[in-house]
């Protein structure tokens with residue numbers, strides 16, 4: 001991985017904040033694509049340590065600068081841990097902004113891959129990019145798997161190397 005990409009992929013602070021800064025005068029927006037109760041993929045269930053087939057809270061968003069998606073993210077949380085968190089009311093507010101306000105937040109190790117985003121939305125079938133990463137955030141009893149896919153559009157706009 002190039003140094004330029006490493007600085008994005010290996011960062012452990014808020015991606016929302018980093019993107020907002022890197023976008024300069026472009027407007028940052030979280031576009032909500034899907035938020036519902038559903039079945040996590042098998043590797044997502046394993047990453048969270050929940051039984052296969054157990055339903056979970058799923059959220060898919062595009063992190064956009066001037067309406068161009070730079071990153072797409074899919075987050076998964078076990079339903080049994082959601083009580084009292086009001087995550088379903090987030091809407092188009094950044095999950096990251098909320099998470100990083102939690103004083104007891106712990107972030108698990110980052111896993112990096114070059115998988116493409118596995119989202120249902122037709123408009124994102126083309127969502128290809130050089131790198132993806134995921135990690136589990138813990139806050140109180142809540143475990144939240146956040147998977148982020150950096151897109152080619154971001155590389156182009158920021159003149160980053162291809163990998």
Ligand SMILES: C=C(O[C@@H]1C=C(C(=O)O)C=C[C@H]1O)C(=O)O
Pocket residue numbers: 013014015016017030059060061063071073074075093094095096097099146147148
């Ligand atoms: C974890 C963060 O939150 C970002 C915002 C998300 C959202 O609103 O759903 C999802 C994943 C992240 O890309 C972050 O900012 O670092």
